[in-house]
Amino acid sequence: MNPSSDTLKYAPTHEWVRVETDAVVAVGISAFAQAQLGDVVFLQLPEPGRSVQAGEAVATVESVKTASDIHSPLSGKIIEVNIGLTEAPETVNEQPYAAWLFRLAASDADTELAGLLDEAAYQDLTRD
Secondary structure, X not given: OOOOOOOEEEOOOOEEEEEOOOOEEEEEEOHHHHHHHOOEEEEEOOOOOOEEOOOXXXXXXXXXXXXXXXXXXXXXXXXXXXXXXXXXXXHHHHOOOOOOOEEEEXXXXXXXXXXXXXXXXXHHXXXX
16 A cells, blocks of 8 residues: 555655644655565564654664664654554554554654655655
């Protein structure tokens, strides 16, 4: 499932952001990132309640190929993690746009979202 281009924003570090309310966003990894990683076998998710800055490494994804940091695309507070993914990390392989990793209450969503990439810009970034 690839969402419509107007529903997601992307960080250059390959995380996607979906706005759920004015200040709450869901964050996951792009299909491009998943393909580069290979089969995801383990996720270390952030602790709810943790305050983070945009660009800060907050989680780790381990695949059969490598381990990779996941960065928070926005500043704010982690309000929820997708615990189900720790038990079934393969969901990220099968549905990267449905498999959100964490939800964040963004401290300055409008400003920081404006600095992220739209679908076309992200496609340009990931083209060989």
